[in-house]
Amino acid sequence: MNSLLLGSFPNKASLVAPGGSCERSKIWTNNCLTIGTLGSYAPTTASWPKRKIKKEYNFLRFKQSSLVFRCEGIEGGPTCQECNRKHIVKATSGQSFESEPPAFDSKRILTSVKNSLDAFYRFSRxxxxxxxxxxIVSVSLLAVQKSSDISPLFFTGVLEAVVAALFMNIYIVGLNQLSDIEIDKINKPYLPxxxxxxxxxxxxxxxxxxxxxxxxLGWIVGSWPLFWALFISFVLGTAYSIDVPLLRWKRFAVLAAMCILAVRAVIVQLAFFLHMQVLFQ
Known part of the structure; x- marks a missing residue:
């Protein structure tokens, strides 16, 4: 009977070996339960001698108490899943000593630059x-009287006038957009x-x-016709767009037309012609 009962359990070393696998723990627990069950049903068959039955019963009780003690010791400790979870947490929480180089996406940068230039292009009208x-270029050519006037001085004067006028032009159209944001959302939604x-x-x-x-730039150049052309354009462009009492002349057809004619037909033509003549003197 002893050999039959003990032969169904793994050896002692495999049952109580520290750090055993989960499968060993499961087998050990199952075996403990089996021993407990068998211990509670001690053999009482009348055909066996009483002394033999008593010895076997005492042996099973002793074996059961020792096995249950060892099972409780194993069950009281951390399970394999808890140990594995702790190791995973430690592995993931540790800082990596290898740092990846920052990705340099040239395509994204080029796209961003392209979008910025496109937005400014639309803003400048x-x-x-x-x-x-x-x-400005056509009026500047009218000031040329002989071929020798086409010189680096001429191109410098034209460049100064064009750049200063374009700066003022961006101011005027930008102020107009700032004053008409709600209107442009309906009529010109493509503006920045x-x-x-x-x-x-x-x-x-x-x-x-x-x-x-x-x-x-107009002050640095030192040309009074250029400076006054910029100043008059500034005043008329502001009066045309800004929404304050007595201004925003674009609301009135006659005043709006007069502002545009004054800048395009008079200021640009006369002032920049005089600017080029000052350079030739």
């Missing part, structure tokens, strides 16, 4: 820029301020910066 540049690509603060910064640059 290119048709007005082209018209201003062509007007109306579409939300530019914030109001960005628009104000661009407008103020270009007006300052325009006056600064």
């Amino acid at each position: 290119p048709h007005t820029v082209i018209g201003t540049a062509l007007s 301020l109306a579409s939300g690509e530019y914030s109001v603060g960005t628009g104000v910064t661009i407008v103020a910066s270009f007006s300052f640059l325009s006056f600064w």
Whole structure:
């Protein structure tokens, strides 16, 4: 009977070996339960001698108490899943000593630069820029009296006038957009301020910066016709767009037409012609 009962259990070393696998723990627990069951049903068959039955019963009780003690010792400790979980947490919480190099996405940078240039191109209203540049170049050529006038001085004067006028042109069209954001959301939703690509603060910064640059360049050049052309354009452009009492002349057809004619037909033609003549003197 002893050999039959003990032969169903694994050897002692495999049952109590520290750090055993989960399978061993499961087998050990099952075996403990089996021993407990068998211990509670001690053999009482009348055909066996009483002494033999008593010895076997005492042996099973002793074996059961020792096995249950060892099972409780194993069950009281951390399970294999808990140990594995602790090792995983430690492995994931540890800092990696290898740092990956930052990804340099040149395509994304080029796309961002392209979008920024496109937004500024639309903000500057290119048709007005082209018209201003062509007007200044054509008027400057009218001031040429002989072939020797086509010199580096001539190209320098034309460049100064074109750049200063374009700066002022961006101020005028930018102020107009700042004053018409709600209207442009319906009529011209592709403009940066109306579409939300530019914030109001960005628009104000661009407008103020270009007006300052325009006056600064006109002052540095030292040409009074150029400076007065910039100043008169500034005044008329502001009165045309800004929404304050007695201004915003674009609301009235006659005043709006007079502002445009004064800048395009008089100021640009006369002032820049005089600017080139000052350079030739």
